[in-house]
Amino acid sequence: MNGRAMEGDGRSAAKLELETFLPYRLNVLASIVSQGLSGIYAKRYGIGVPEWRVMATLGQFGAMTAKDIGGHSHMHKTKVSRAVAILEKRQMVQRRANRQDLREAFLSLTDAGRAVYDDLVPVALTFAADLTEGLSRSERAELEALLAKLMKRGLTLLSEHAAGLGDEG
Amino acid sequence: MNGRAMEGDGRSAAKLELETFLPYRLNVLASIVSQGLSGIYAKRYGIGVPEWRVMATLGQFGAMTAKDIGGHSHMHKTKVSRAVAILEKRQMVQRRANRQDLREAFLSLTDAGRAVYDDLVPVALTFAADLTEGLSRSERAELEALLAKLMKRGLTLLSEHAAGLGDEG
């Protein structure tokens, strides 16, 4: 790979190795995994990550408002809105008015959407299982716990640093 | 809502909880972390992730060709090329011709680039340390090992599924 000579003679106080640097690793790993999984549902149903997240959320919770979907799946309201519009056009998601508050609506999967969801869930679970194939049961548990801790901590750091903040994809 | 049953051991229905689903978690976590870190060097020096990766690679290895930078930092050659062009324009990176092969050139940090690098490295390391603040030494080691395993496994899965493959950011 890289047989280049180094001249890292310690001019920098501490050294940073990109390949083991946590933010870099998370980024590369996430993008590899995302590419692998989204490739599957893109190919099967022509949907992207936001649409998948909306379906997964509705599949899990049944009926929700767009705001709740966004809160639960870490997506901005505009992203949710567009994903829902795409899924409605394909008749995978339906909306039912909330008579108590006409600004919002309850969204849910249609029968067709539920069928797609039921088709995709085992594929997604298999994908994740394949990914952790080499890990023991305890390693898997440890991984879950570590990721949960990191996410919580990351959110804390973000909100400390920048008070107002949007979202990501 | 309705626990869909999957084939397998009869006890637990195969449901997918987005918030604990590994690909989702990795994506959200990576984007939180990336947002936090890149916000810092974007604010200080107006550079983005690709530029930062080029600097980190050159800071670590001294002099490299664009191709080797790309291989080491998981970036496509066009992304490396543009990042290098930006860094050259800001006189943070310089190039030296390779007389053995004039198609390529050895890139390295200028003194100014090294100064920026030396400024950013401790900030980046502190950021990563902050992120893992609540973890014990052994948890940190476990995290590193797990991420390395997942990345290797993910790359294997990707290359199995899609023979030709590009890159990510």
Added chain:
DNA sequence: TATTGTTATACTCTATAACTATA
């Protein structure tokens, strides 16, 4: 006035391929 949700706009990425110059 505040909130839910949609739409418009502009901007940034990204992927691809075409291109150059060397080999």
Added chain:
DNA sequence: TATAGTTATAGAGTATAACAATA
């Protein structure tokens, strides 16, 4: 012919703000 690197182009994705409807 193949490789290192650059540039062009087009498409996707993103953020922001403006907006409409309702509270």
